[in-house]
Amino acid sequence: MSKIRVLPEVLANKIAAGEIVERPASVVKELLENSIDAGSRAVQVYVESGGKKLIRVLDDGEGMIQDDAILAFEHHSTSKLRTADDLSAIATLGFRGEALPSIASVSHLTLKTRQCDAGAAAGTEVDIQGGTMRSVKPIAWDRGTEVTIRNLFFNVPARRKFLRSHETELGHITRLVTHYALAYPELRCYLESDGRKLIDVVPVKTVRERVYQLFGEDFLAGLVEISGRAESTEVHGFTSVPREQRTNPYSLFYYVNRRMIRDRVIMSAVRQAYQNCIPASAYPVSLVFLTIPHEQVDVNAHPAKTEIRFRQQSLVHDLVRDSIVEALTRARSVAGYEFRPAYPAVGPRFDIDNAPGDSPLNLTVPPVAARDPFQSAFDYPFRELAQTPALPTVEHESMQLRGDMLWGADSDAVAPFRSGGVRILGQIQESYIIAADTNGLLIIDQHVAHERVLYEKLAGGMRRGGVETQGLLVPLSVELAPHQAALLNTLAPELVRNGLEVERFGGNAVLIRSVPLAAKECDWRQLLTEILDGLEREERTLDVDRIRDRMAVSMACRAAIKVHTPLSLEKMQWLLDELSKTKIPTNCPHGRPIILRFSLYEIERNFGRI
Ligand code: ADP
Ligand code: MG
16 A cells, blocks of 8 residues: 555644744734735734734725635635736735635634625635635625624644743734834725724825834934835835944844835844944844845745845845945934934843933933833834724725835934034043034044944055054064964964065064054954954854954954044044944944933033923
8 A cells, every 4th residue: 555645724724824823923914915916905904912812904906806805715726916927026925825724724714705896796704624624705895895704713722832822922913013014105004903093104204204203313313214226126214323232133124016025135234334333232223125126036945935036146146235325324413423322232121110201401202102012012102092983994995015115205304413513521430532613512432432433444554455554673483272273274364465464484483574554553463362352253154344343343443543542622523523434333342332422402401491
């Protein structure tokens, strides 16, 4: 007897479900995508107990006739693909025809739908339990589709056990709805959990307005717009200025053709862009929207469709990185002397419960609306939700992606940076420069300011291959540990190219013969060790850029004016002038802030004048 059997469909669906339906948020994702593909103008999501007990998604899209409503639950049944050729240029969010049968196989599912454009007289209700169809009946139904999922994973105890707390699952769902709300500003989105309204946004024209609806004005103020193009690939979006930092990656939103994705290529591009302006442990806020011809991406890389393959991976990577760098360089105009830290740059996140209320000289407490417990899963305050009237019924019109609809025409509403007009008042602790301009008081950390200046000088020189060097009168011998000596072997040519001439000198000793001029005063014994150890710790492929960057960061830090160093007025002026010429004058290469501002407004408010 043959041993191989074709699995019954119910079992096959249950297996497929394992990959597609990981948790309640995956169900919400598939249902939302179906609603968007159906051309909906408004989508409402209701959940109970973090989606474990109930998930209901209701839309006003094109709906289905009875035959389709039954067919939709067959394995591999879809209206979105017809031929194999279609697979190479997928323009819809769904295409695998697996979501509904998979979800239905691990839950109690009820579907109500009506395709009024097809003139269907009545709606259809389909009831399925654990993949078995229980009933199909005509019902009175206005338009669109409603899918209700009860008791997710009731028949997969292993999976159910792995679900996290209600709050955690709800956090995932909320982020998911937020994600799609951002990509589809023309869509009305509503999310309610256990009777509480969490998201309710009406259609708007631009992503900028949608960001405002979801996160509020303060959030938007910390973002600058990115935009760029390489061949037929376009990138648009928003990214945070260096002072806006997060302790988790939840504020990173990546999309390809308005499909939310998780992607290492884009992640690495964003990381690289922020490499020397925020701490390595911090995350920026980034909304990256890529528009790529459909045939240039393969979205069929994973059953959950959140992974994607790019034909031109490095083009996409460099485009994203360069566009962000360009935006940040432009954004120097925002921060500069206008800097007001919203959160501590490093260390634990600002905690609203322990915030020093209205204490004087309180520069760090951002105005945050009272928080809901569920928001602990987020790193940003949600706007308070206003009571809004019931959803309007809107005529169905298919959605089209238009550039101006997504990005709007506004330029960054930011104050220009002026290095002139700053008056130096003095130095405190021989460490911090105190200055004033018409907007208030500035405190500048002299060490990190100089570090930024030197870093950009050194990194720029290395890139151009023109680091000025100085020979040492007496070569410096340095004894290295064996692992450092081994690493130096591979690195030596690159170090030499960047102004650090080292040669082997028997055993694990090396001789330093010349050093970059900008860092000639450093303790080179220590500095060499630091560069080598830093590179080793990073445990990644050492490309030329990394080596140079590491050298520039270490040298800048070592060579910069120390704290507790008295400075003349001229020297302070020189430092501020040089700082104003850098690309990112607000943060040192390790990501610490350089300038603090005590604005006139804060001063007047604290003196009770306003
Ligand atoms: P896919 O989205 O990959 O096609 P699904 O299993 O998610 O597969 O859905 C199967 C089909 O059911 C879809 O192709 C679509 O025709 C139909 N469908 C699903 N959800 C909706 C909806 N909300 N409105 C209209 N049609 C829908
Ligand atoms: Mg689908």
